[in-house]
Amino acid sequence: MKTLVWVEHDNASVKDATLSTVTAAAKLGEVHLLVVGQGAQAAADAAAQIAGVAKVHLADGAAYANNLAENVAPLIAQLMGDHDAFLAPATTNGKNIAPRVAALLDVMQISDILSVEGEKTFTRPIYAGNAIATVESSDAKLVITVRGTAFEKAASTGGSAAVEAISGTGDAGLSSFVGAELAKNERPELTSAKIIVSGGRALKDADTFQATIFPLADKLHAAVGASRAAVDAGFAPNDYQVGQTGKIVAPEIYIAVGISGAIQHLAGMKDSKTIIAINKDEDAPIFQVADIGLVGDLFTIVPELTSKL
Amino acid sequence: MKILVPVKRVIDYNVKPRVKADGTGVDLSNVKMSMNPFDEIAVEEAIRLKEAGKAEEIIAVSVGPAKAQETLRTALAMGADRAILVESETEVEPLAVAKILKGIVEAENPGLVILGKQAIDDDSNQTGQMLAALLGRPQGTFASKVEIEGDSVSVTREVDGGLETVKLSLPAIVTTDLRLNEPRYASLPNIMKAKKKPLDTKSAADYGVDTAPRLKTLKVTEPAVRSAGIKVPDVDTLVAKLKDMGIAN
Ligand SMILES: Cc1cc2nc3c(=O)[nH]c(=O)nc-3n(C[C@H](O)[C@H](O)[C@H](O)COP(=O)(O)OP(=O)(O)OC[C@H]3O[C@@H](n4cnc5c(N)ncnc54)[C@H](O)[C@@H]3O)c2cc1C
Ligand SMILES: Cc1cc2nc3c(=O)[nH]c(=O)nc-3n(C[C@H](O)[C@H](O)[C@H](O)COP(=O)(O)OP(=O)(O)OC[C@H]3O[C@@H](n4cnc5c(N)ncnc54)[C@H](O)[C@@H]3O)c2cc1C
Numbered sequence: 001m002k003t004l005v006w007v008e009h010d011n012a013s014v015k016d017a018t019l020s021t022v023t024a025a026a027k028l029g030e031v032h033l034l035v036v037g038q039g040a041q042a043a044a045d046a047a048a049q050i051a052g053v054a055k056v057h058l059a060d061g062a063a064y065a066n067n068l069a070e071n072v073a074p075l076i077a078q079l080m081g082d083h084d085a086f087l088a089p090a091t092t093n094g095k096n097i098a099p100r101v102a103a104l105l106d107v108m109q110i111s112d113i114l115s116v117e118g119e120k121t122f123t124r125p126i127y128a129g130n131a132i133a134t135v136e137s138s139d140a141k142l143v144i145t146v147r148g149t150a151f152e153k154a155a156s157t158g159g160s161a162a163v164e165a166i167s168g169t170g171d172a173g174l175s176s177f178v179g180a181e182l183a184k185n186e187r188p189e190l191t192s193a194k195i196i197v198s199g200g201r202a203l204k205d206a207d208t209f210q211a212t213i214f215p216l217a218d219k220l221h222a223a224v225g226a227s228r229a230a231v232d233a234g235f236a237p238n239d240y241q242v243g244q245t246g247k248i249v250a251p252e253i254y255i256a257v258g259i260s261g262a263i264q265h266l267a268g269m270k271d272s273k274t275i276i277a278i279n280k281d282e283d284a285p286i287f288q289v290a291d292i293g294l295v296g297d298l299f300t301i302v303p304e305l306t307s308k309l
Numbered sequence: 310m311k312i313l314v315p316v317k318r319v320i321d322y323n324v325k326p327r328v329k330a331d332g333t334g335v336d337l338s339n340v341k342m343s344m345n346p347f348d349e350i351a352v353e354e355a356i357r358l359k360e361a362g363k364a365e366e367i368i369a370v371s372v373g374p375a376k377a378q379e380t381l382r383t384a385l386a387m388g389a390d391r392a393i394l395v396e397s398e399t400e401v402e403p404l405a406v407a408k409i410l411k412g413i414v415e416a417e418n419p420g421l422v423i424l425g426k427q428a429i430d431d432d433s434n435q436t437g438q439m440l441a442a443l444l445g446r447p448q449g450t451f452a453s454k455v456e457i458e459g460d461s462v463s464v465t466r467e468v469d470g471g472l473e474t475v476k477l478s479l480p481a482i483v484t485t486d487l488r489l490n491e492p493r494y495a496s497l498p499n500i501m502k503a504k505k506k507p508l509d510t511k512s513a514a515d516y517g518v519d520t521a522p523r524l525k526t527l528k529v530t531e532p533a534v535r536s537a538g539i540k541v542p543d544v545d546t547l548v549a550k551l552k553d554m555g556i557a558n
Contacts, residue, residue, distance in 0.1 A: 068475070069448055093469070095450070103407060103439035109435050132531070136524065138524070139523050174446065174478055175449075177474075179473070179474050180473040182471040238488060239468070239470055245427065245429075282540075287540070288537050293539070294540065294544070295540060304544045309548065
């Protein structure tokens with residue numbers, strides 16, 4: 001089987017979730033990568049070094065500067081004439097593009113796979129991860145998004161694939177990019193961090209959130225996450241949200257501070273290796289999944305913990 | 310301008326889903342069902358656009374069993390004008406739902422279709438993007454802000470690094486994220502009025518769509534359960550544990 005993986009990049013390097021996607025693709029067959037962008041040669045060169053990659057296709061042009069699905073999906077659909085499976089990481093960009101490709105190919109997409117069980121058989125979470133479905137596709141081609149935390153990352157070096165420039169399908173003329181407000185963040189990225197400290201509604205307001213959670217995170221070189229309640233209330237930006245409808249994370253250590261443990265939150269973090277919960281309510285559901293729990297007032301516990309580390 | 314809002318009947322978000330003992334799916338008998346929360350947000354957004362004078366009519370549509378009428382009545386009680394139920398007693402996959410919606414769009418010509426970004430049962434996050442592809446229209450997914458400006462719509466999207474804004478020419482497809490708005494509750498008088506609003510019943514065949522599934526569910530299992538660990542009495546014990554794990558000095 002010949003697979004095509006859409007590469008998420010920042011024009012210089014390849015994002016981690018793509019490396020996990022390559023691992024999933026390699027279980028199906030030969031791995032080809034597609035780098036789309038404007039001025040993306042360096043990213044394509046980096047992609048060519050990923051271990052196990054047979055070929056890199058590079059489509060460079062103004063229409064591809066901002067990953068607009070209207071422009072990228074037709075290009076992928078065209079390339080799928082020569083490939084059997086298309087895979088994208090289940091990031092917001094991947095989730096935006098892949099279903100558009102699937103519909104163009106008249107294929108039912110398999111979202112957010114956790115494992116490859118056979119040529120056409122995969123597992124995926126449903127109901128916020130409260131059930132795992134094993135599904136088999138009957139389509140001639142496969143369109144798949146891959147949950148990054150479920151697959152090891154392919155080595156980013158060791159490969160020496162050829163980069164082939166391809167001509168694009170141009171601007172569909174349906175949409176344009178206006179701008180982005182990306183959160184500046186010196187901390188590790190949530191989805192690849194080894195340690196995450198997350199805060200919930202108990203943190204009161206944005207200032208208290210920062211004054212309480214950030215020093216602990218800094219001590220541990222951890223990324224910062226949040227519950228939906230904390231994000232909705234404006235304590236933290238939207239891209240901090242962990243959960244069914246936010247980011248899916250699986251760090252070595254997840255520290256939940258003042259988070260009750262609603263199923264939608266657990267859906268995003270319950271595959272963490274070690275879960276530590278700090279909550280004043282000893283019956284909070286978070287303790288049912290926590291490896292280590294500490295019952296008490298976070299406003300005394302967290303500063304004390306920070307100072308003793 | 311008309312706005313089409315697809316709404317799905319799903320397990321209520323407060324219910325903890327249980328996998329059936331025979332591994333064929335999730336047990337939905339005697340379980341509370343509600344409108345998919347993202348679709349409530351979609352209905353609310355459509356109503357706000359109508360209240361702002363940007364839209365004249367809101368059509369809610371659901372693909373599902375006869376009981377999905379209740380979900381449509383909820384949409385009507387919130388403020389949709391009329392409803393279409395595309396009845397199907399078997400599960401319909403996102404690709405087929407998108408094809409049915411395409412048929413409805415071609416018949417009704419809405420300027421906007423506002424869908425939820427994902428349904429909380431199957432978590433596919435596909436239908437809106439597929440509909441946009443089938444119609445050859447632009448898509449503004451995971452929207453946290455929607456502004457109509459003449460013959461285009463500006464959509465602010467929740468993306469991995471923060472927020473991103475795109476401009477789409479109308480007609481367009483939008484999918485909602487959590488922070489787009491807070492849906493209203495239907496008042497009792499509006500619930501009564503909703504009973505009299507028109508609700509048409511159709512079938513997938515009316516739109517020439519074959520709903521035979523492409524994916525076969527071989528089995529559904531419980532995820533590995535995490536068992537509760539230990540509770541430590543104080544911060545010092547926690548620090549000691551962290552040191553054991555090699556993450557504190
Ligand atoms: C469609 C849908 C999607 C959703 N998606 C997500 C999602 O992706 N992610 C997500 O997180 N949620 C999601 N939710 C929301 C989820 O249901 C919960 O409402 C949310 O997770 C609650 O956040 P919380 O735990 O911070 O707040 P709460 O449930 O209010 O919990 C606060 C906790 O803090 C504790 N506390 C209070 N004061 C102190 C103190 N001084 N010291 C110590 N502990 C204290 C309390 O005991 C309590 O347990 C979703 C909901 C819906 C309907
Ligand atoms: C053999 C088999 C068994 C299955 N068993 C189950 C099962 O037990 N439980 C289950 O939930 N699913 C089951 N499915 C999947 C189901 O048929 C659909 O594929 C799935 O529910 C749709 O995905 P989604 O709603 O998550 O789509 P999404 O793409 O996440 O939905 C996004 C948005 O699209 C719109 N939308 C989606 N569906 C509809 C609809 N029907 N009517 C109106 N608007 C809609 C809504 O606005 C929604 O917010 C099964 C499928 C097969 C083939």
